[in-house]
């Protein structure tokens with residue numbers, strides 16, 4: 001579980017949480033250029049509806065709110081957005097991805113750490129000073 005991973009970087013943690021698995025990713029192609037409610041989207045892809053509110057919207061998922069404050073998400077926009085945010089970043093060995101700077105950075109003071117089923121570097125962003133974790137390997141959950 002995420003709370004056992006001992007990772008300081010909250011954004012990194014929720015990105016791990018909201019990442020789609022293989023079969024969910026395959027279902028992304030079925031999303032159309034139309035508006036979906038969070039529960040329709042969740043059903044289409046097969047994730048928990050609450051992920052939309054707890055993970056995707058806070059991470060910046062494109063959406064609109066109607067006059068009743070209900071959330072609507074365009075299927076194609078969601079597909080592009082989630083592919084982009086969760087895609088494997090091409091990083092050099094001494095780089096990590098800073099979510100605040102939104103770009104790869106050279107790891108500052110990297111420390112190799114091991115948590116439950118996970119090996120990662122904890123480092124700092126040289127630009128903004130944010131603590132970043134870079135996952136090196138993941139074992140069983």
Ligand SMILES: [Zn+2]
Pocket residue numbers: 098099100101102105125126127128129130
């Ligand atoms: Zn940064």
